[in-house]
Structures are given as C-alpha cells and as structure tokens.
Amino acid sequence: MSTPVLDWQGARFDMNPARAVSLAIPLDFEGPQPGFFGAPPARRKALESGGFTGDTRAGGTCNCEVLEITPHCNGTHSECVGHITEDRATVAQQVGTVLCPALLVSIHPARLDSSEETGPAKAKGGDAVITRTALQSAWETLTPATPPQGLVIRTLPNDPGKQSRDWMDDPAPAWLSREAAKWLVDQGVDHLLVDMPSVDRADDDGELLAHRIFWGLPPLSRKLMESTRPYASITEMIFAPDSVSDGLYLLDLQFPSFTTDAVPSRPLLYPTA
Template structure:
C-alpha cells in the first residue's frame, strides 16, 4: 500500500507495507538489555486465591505479572516529565502524529581527554554536522542516530558493564537549534549514567539549558527515544516515522518506532 503525502510542497510516496520496527523486543524470560539497574525485567504467573495464571501449572489460562522499568529495560520514549517536578505523561505531552525521519550513522570516537564521557566513546559534533549536511534542504521532524555496524549484543547488553557513546555538548546544542520534534538513538541514555544528576543533554534538548532552541519548535513537547536497534540492512536516508507508544502512562513508556520507506526525496 502506497500513501502519497504532500510534504512542504514535495510529494512523498510512503510504502506502508514495508514498515520496520527499530525497537528491541523485551523478553522478561530471556536475554534483555539493562541500564541503571541490577534487577532484570521479570514475569511470573498471576496468583489469586486458588487461581494460577499458568496452563502448565494447571491453570485455565496464562496470565502473567510483568515487572520492568521503562527507562531501564528496552526501547522507550520519554518526555520532559522525566526531569521536571510535574512528571508529565509522555502520551499527553509530545508531538503526536507521524513524521518525516532521517536515519544517520555516526562513528563513535574516543573521548580523548575524558571531558564528555570519562574516556568512553562519543558521537562528535563534526560527525553529526556531516551527516546532517547530507540531508540537504529537506525539512524533517525526526532524527534517528545509530552506529554501524549494528551490534547484535545491544539487544541484551548490561550497561553496568559497558560504556556507550554520548553526544558531545556541541552536538546536542546543534540538534536543539533545529526544528526537530523527535530524537531516536541507539544508546540507553542521552547522558552518561553517572553524571551527578546533571542530565545536561536532556536539558538542552528540552530547552531547559542555556542553549538556544529553534523558534518554531516547542522544546517541551519534544520526545527522546532511547535504546533503539537499527539493523545494518536498514539504510541511512529518509523514512516515515510512526512512533507507537504503550498506553501505560508515565514520563516514559515502552515504545515501538516504525519506519516506512519513502520515495520522492533525492
């Protein structure tokens, strides 16, 4: 099925039959990613009186109690409520509806002096600038950042034992100044895990720092989607993004970003 969309005077052809999820499926019974927690996501049969939610244990049906932390286990989307006292719900706060997205690959570089990521890898402003330049003059609302080659280990990585790339301050300032609504990234957080509570990159993106934001964008309605996985056979370029959110209300919620191929943009 092809949807034809007028996008700022350009006719886009979106192939709705070829959508790709860039979410990491969360298996509470198997290998899974974990960030900022020592407790895995778990699931166990519900028990109420004489009922057990397990056919294998003699119950009439399966019904599990699932315990997980959206911020810590798998792909999730968060809003500014992550860092405000109001703790707004992502479902009520972020820009709604589909968006034109640009997928870019960045090469992690060494944080030579340890000023950004304590010696861990960084996504540099220079690398980001080059990737954005390749997009030309096409306006877009969402940016998907990933490293290549894609590491399958990300689907079950314990980030308590591994570092991950962090955007340089100049890079996140560059993004904040663009008319972007959604940022999706293949790391568990925009900031380092232990930064003394600064969450500087989050604050810059949501317009709570000193960096300027684009005047046509309400930074407080922007979303961040972390812990995505974009496989190598998903080429860099243009896609139509449908950001599917769990209906479980919170400042963050499990999500499934869907990317659909787009034609009509050279």
Template sequence: MNIQIELDGRRLDLARMHEISLPIDFSMTKERAWYIGPPRREPVRLGDWVGSTREGGSVNFYNLFINPHAHGTHIETASHINHTYSISPVVNPLFLKAYLFTAAADNSGALDLLTLWPALPYDVQAIVIRTLPNSPDKVHTCYSNTNPSFLTADDAKRLANSGIFILLIDLPSVDPERDNGALAAHHSFWEHQLPHSPKPALIGEFLYIPDALPDGPYALHIQHPAMYTDAVPARVFLIPYI
C-alpha cells in the same frame, strides 16, 4: 486494499517499512542497562486460583514488572528529569520527517556529529542516531557498567535549535552512564526547543538500526501505549520514500 500516504508531497513506501525497536522480552536473563535485572511476568494468585494455564489455571492472567528505561525501546518526556513537565508522551503528527545518521565516538566517548550538520535537511523533525560499532549482537547487549558513547550538551542544543523535537538513539541513554546525575544532553535538548515545535518533545533510546538502512531521510512512525509516566515502551518504524 491500496493505501497511499504522502508526507509533504513525498509518497511513503509502506511495503519497506522497517521496525527499529527492541521489544521487552520476558525470556531475557538480564537487563539491557541500569543494573536492575530482567523484566518479570508473574501469574496472579488469588487463594487457590492461579492465572496460568501452565499451572492448571483456566486463563493466563499476569502481572508484568518492567522498567522502560532498562528493558527495551522507550520514549520519554521531560518528566524524566522534572516532575513539573507533562507525563503524557503523545507523538504528533502520526508521521514525521526524520533523518538517519551514523556516528562514531571520539576519544572522549562523545559522538562525532560534525558531518551531520551540512547534510541535515532544513525541515527535519526527528533525528535517528545509529552508533558504531553496529554488530547484530547489539540487540542482546547488556550495557550495565560499559560506559557507552553519548551526546554532548552542545550537540543536543544544536539539534533542538534545528527544529528537531524527536531525538532517537540506539544506546541506553543520550548521556553518559555515570555523570553524577547531570543528564546534560537530556536537559539541553528539552530546554532549547523552539517555541513553535510541537509539544511534548521526546527522547527515545534503545533502538537497533541494521546496516542495510542507509543514512538519509525517512518518514518516522512511533507507537506507544496509553500510559501516564515519564517513559513508556515504544515501537518505532522508519519508512523509506518512493
């Protein structure tokens, strides 16, 4: 089988597609952020019957207890901050024009995007922000009570005004860990979407982008379950061009 996909005349190198998402792992002993503990998987118990082959049951039949924001890569709609918005995170189109950019924080903790703006393609639809430092240990980091870096509301606005409607970052949040509930970058990004941008605009958090992937343009593909809530787990892929 030979499948070829083009995005605006550029062929996608599917053989070098890279997953940049962090799975929800039920062997985790702590959350990745937000102080709530690890995800849980518990067998259903109905009288004497148990949904666990390990415990003698005929089949594995589990209840899952997860929080998309705390336990792995997720995407969220504006319903994360306002119940009147759509709660269906539909990614459209299937492949998006994305740009990968690496940023470090300044002394305030805000990410420095100064060199992004002259490099950003005019027709980009999604931005993927890799933050420094970027050790492989990042995939196991628990960010609770660490005050990681963040985006400013002005930069979130500028991203939205650039036509970007998918904002992805490798941190627990685009906003500071503690900001008294302001979530200024979330609000700014969603409030400044261009009228013609596809809806809903999405924010994705908790990625990991290896250093081997250079900054620059990629195609982006996002998979997620059919769930109606403010945030859902997601698989995210960067695809180089040929």
C-alpha cells in the same frame, strides 16, 4: 491493490505495513535482554489470585501474567521532559501522536579528547561521544529535501549485541556532546532516537546536559514550566539493522497511554516511495 502513499511536504512515503521497519528491540522476558543502571531484568509471572492461576500449563483456564519492567532500563523506550522534572509529566500528555519525517544517520563516536566539544564536569578524555561535527556532516551528506522533525542515530560499529547488552559493562556507551544536543535543537529536531541507553553519560552527577538542552531546560532545572520544548521526545535503546540504509523515512512512534514519564515504545520507519 495499490500501495498506499503519503505525500508530506514534497516527499512521498510508502505506507505499506509490510515495508515498515521496527526499531524496537523485542523484549524477551525469559531470555537475553538489554539492561542499564543496575535495574533488574524485566520479568513476568502468572497471576495468582485466590484459587485462580493465570497459566494454562498449570491448570489455569487462561493465561494472565503480571509484568515487571523498568522502561528506562529494560529496552526500547520513549521519554518526555517529565523524566527530569519535579512535575509528573507524562509521555501521552506532553508528546501525543508522533508521525513525521525522520532522518536515519550512522555515526562513528569520537573520543572526547580528539574533538573540540564538551560534556559534563565528570567527562573524561577517553569517553566516546556523538559530536556536532559528525552529526552535521552526516546530515549535510544526505541533504534531506524535507526538513526532518525526527533524527535516528545508529552508532558504528552496529553490533547486534546491543539488543541484549548490559550497558553498565565496559566499554561505556557513547553520549551526546553539549554542542551536538544544541545543534539538534537548532535544526528543529523534536524527536530523537538513539541506540545508546541514554543521550547522557551514565555517571554525570545528575547534570543530564543533553536531556536538558533537548527539552529546553536551564542547567539543573527541574521545573516543567521552564521547559521551552516540553513536546519533544527522546527514544533510547533502539536497534536499526544494517539492512536499513541511511536516509529519509516517515517515523511512526507508537507507545501506550501510560501516565508515566517513560513508556516502552515501538518506532516504525516507512521508506520513501
């Protein structure tokens, strides 16, 4: 059987499912899992209804579980502009289907005070940031022939502990500088994937600069109608293993049709053929 190949604006991608790489962190409801912002761990329990028990180990006729999860804090998730607007916009409504070329880049975060870039008012000089300078350098080094609509950022060092880390512990996670977020918009990146818990500083008094810039919202705006990029998506808490090289891939961003601003997601990368 021949390997399925997709031609996309001059690039050829290997669509063999066996070669797809998932960037989603497996969510273990009973074991180690990542966490953020003090949210409780994701949990599951057997459904109890009348005389029914949704656990075959407890005598139930079948397994039926109730899941408790905070998508923004319990693992790999994709979010839309509704994350910061008063209007209850949803991922399925705003983003829809995502299948596009995406560039994977590895970035060493820099200290804010060693760069000439900026962040929220509460930023400190020792904060770790993803800078425009680093992004532009990685992008130009790879020189993608096909303009990528997606960008996957893998921070270095690429500690496997990212998959189960409480991100409110020290050291604080990196975030995107104001200039980096604007540069991504200028490059036409519509789908941003990062291995941090947020593209913004955890404590920024609600400025959410990178989120607002990426979705084309004025500072502190909460109005969906003011967004110039409501179709864009941000996926956080991914994990890109070291076995996956920097370069151009086809991104298949999969998520359920929940009517919420953020959903658990499964980003898949298909390599070039």
